[in-house]
Amino acid sequence: MHSYNPAAIEKKWQTYWLQHQTFKTPTDRSKPKYYVLDMFPYPSGSGLHVGHPEGYTATDIIARYKRMMGFNVLHPMGWDAFGLPAEQYAVKTGTHPSITTEHNIKRFREQLQAIGFSYDWDREINTTDPNYFKWTQWIFLKLYEMGLAYEDEVAVNWCPELGTVLANEEVIDGKSEIGGYPVVRRPMRQWILKITAYAERLLQDLDDLDWPESLKDMQRNWIGKSVGAEIDFKIQEYDSEQIRVFTTRPDTLFGVTYMVLAPEHHLVDKITSEQQRSAVHEYVKNAATKSDLDRQELSKEKTGVWTGAFAIHPVTNKQISIWIADYVLVSYGTGAIMAVPAQDERDWEFAEAFDLPIVRTVQPEEGFTGKAYTGDGLAINSEFLNGMGVDEAKNTMIQWLEDNRVGSKAINYKLRDWLFSRQRYWGEPFPILHTDKGVIPLSEDQLPLELPVVDRYQPTGDGEPPLANATQWVYTIDPATGKPAKRETNTMPQWAGSCWYYLRYISPDWEGGPVDPDYESYWMPVDLYVGGAEHAVLHLLYARFWHKVLFDLGVVSTKEPFQKLVNQGMILGEVEYTAAKKNGEWIPVDYADEATDRIRLSDEDVEKKGDHFVIKGTSIRIEARAHKMSKSRGNVINPDQIIEKFGADSLRLYEMFMGPLEQVKPWSTKGVDGVNRFLHRAWRLLVNEEDGKLKSTICEIEPTKEQLKVLHAAIKKVSQDIETMRFNTAISALMIFVNEANTWSQIPKAVCQNFVQILSPFAPHISEELWMKLGHHESLAYQEWPAFDEQHLTDDEIMYPVQINGKVRAELFVPAGLSMDKQYVIENAKALEKIQGYLEGGRLVKEIFVPMRIVNLVIAPQ
């Protein structure tokens, strides 16, 4: 028997591709280029899951299609291999992270190769390879030289369990993103990157990118630009000090009834009165030891303390009490606010809690019953602003502030500078020496600075990073002066390596810089970048930042790295039916609480009733839902098992057939069955299962009109759908072709060849095998993509649905030559027997004719 056997042919072609270097990136530059990039994975110990191949299959289809379209394609893969899991494993077992990492990479590489991705493995990169991180360190040195990297003592998110500092983004609800351990605030010396210096460009340049609008919005939101004014308030009895506030509502200045400083504000100590000192001190101390989680939980109720001091209103010269409260953040704006309770909800709450005055300065719209009014309206109680709308009042007030030198127009960003150091071992060491003369960067020829061998990976007892244990490495001499120096013991965060990896693929062995400028100008920008939405802000923002810095340095020639970006949707586990049982009785799942047992049911025990699923034969509602795959839920699908059972081509096909790439969708192993059957049918269409040779029905004959139509319809649909990344409907077009072709008694060989070509990006192994059976001796990877010819798609006869009042009542067939003739079509439509009946029952008032689409006759009752 020679039936379709993926296990045999897939291994064979994977070996063939590797041995023949089929997917080696061309170095000539005579053709148009296409750079298609995947987000490289962290090689975790648990191996690939089915989420990875989703985006990877999509880009692989594009890469294979573009090669056949005559493009030079760069389609690389690598490893984001620094990271916490390998280090935690090292802490537990003493195994060096590089060993774990190497082992995991090997597994990942094998898994990816088993799916038949057309990566150029000669360009594989690894962020932990000294030849790679040499240039990560080099870029850091450039950032340092440009004044974009600085050290500061900052309150950081310290996670005692992990023994490390986390970035704001790695802290979720006051707990660490990894592990869910508590996080507290603690001041520490840290390296910081001045991403805020690029805030405006990062914001502006989003406009020209071919990215999903929702994702651009997320970045805009994250950067969070707001326009307003900075205003200086004098402090009573302290002539030398002023409090500067940032506000987006300078028009409400007359409504200021108090001021608030963040507890960490530098003036707090100075201006606090003797009577208030102990209360203020207590409050500040509390705020400092509170973790973010505590602050959030307690935030439902506004807290604060009066400092005992007063500020002077810059216009009215009235005195205003100065408070401290933790609802004001030291890290945003100036760390101080002017409170306008009448027009700000947070200020209103605070004013209510502490019985502070409230003065409306914007007339709320009629019928307004709320508290703070943040809408538009005319200014009141505001002297020279009275009667103006919000916008006009803002401008007028800013002008007044500038004329009187007490304030000015100002712009603020939510975006903070990027906390760039971690108290970890398994990361890039900073190429930095600390000496008694301060910080000295290493010179380029001293790179890469490699990690020392250590025997323990834990932080030191006093919270110093693990590298502090490597005293021989830490205590060194400054080669320039010969004087003692101390190495930086922090390492870079995982983001560092992924900030520029797309450049290294272009010239992975280039020694003159991060990227060979000659090839950089050819391959950049990345034409298509596909990855998960979870990187929407962090990775993509950081990489854009570094790219812009490299652009300013002249290292790269484009101002943005990723021209087009697509987020694949998450793949959920199989749909689960869950019923609830309380005290041994089934209860509707809506009433379930903690005391309820949740019982998983199989799909045979449930049925749909109205909007809901119920236990079969009852009306007891159950929950029908697909959940995120997770180890703890036990619903993780392993691609290896799918490949073993159905083959890699079926896995690829199913990943794409599930639905639109961007959408969240549940896995269904039954669905894999469906695409697997399709491949079997395709195989049997061409192959005689007795002898494994080409079927005798495949002959060198001229295709019929019908066959050309079916073929070209498929070519057209598949081509267009690949271009627009609608792979699910492309596969359905391939299925339709096979279903049709199965009814033909003879199939022209040329038609078969074209079919195999358009199948090949999706299911490359079976396609190569069929291509060979069709008599070819080389891979079809570079065969020219078939062009479709519109003329084959025309019919002799056109069918018009005929509607009466918008409802289809009959079908009319007209010769193609007369299909655009309105009069002819309408006359014949009216002549249809079924239509006659309707015409007699009413009065024809309107005739709608849409060429090639529809006829609609509008009839009014007699």
Place this chain on the structure above:
RNA sequence: GGGGAUGUGGUGGAACUGGUAGACACGCUUGGCUUAGAACCAAGUGCCGCAAGGCGUGGGGGUUCGACUCCCUCCAUCCCUACCA
């Protein structure tokens, strides 16, 4: 609280710029092949109805000859984010 996305058969999903709703696939039903099963092949399958026919794209309203598609409004689910002055 803010931002984003989604809602179509029993299920995943199709439907181009408003023009036959449900392509393709899963599941299911019936029949064939088979000792039997699997696989395969054939036919059927939105709902109600014996039928004629009617009803149908989360609910309600609107625009239009015609609405899954456009507008208003409400509801549900998911994701991101959160005291950002």
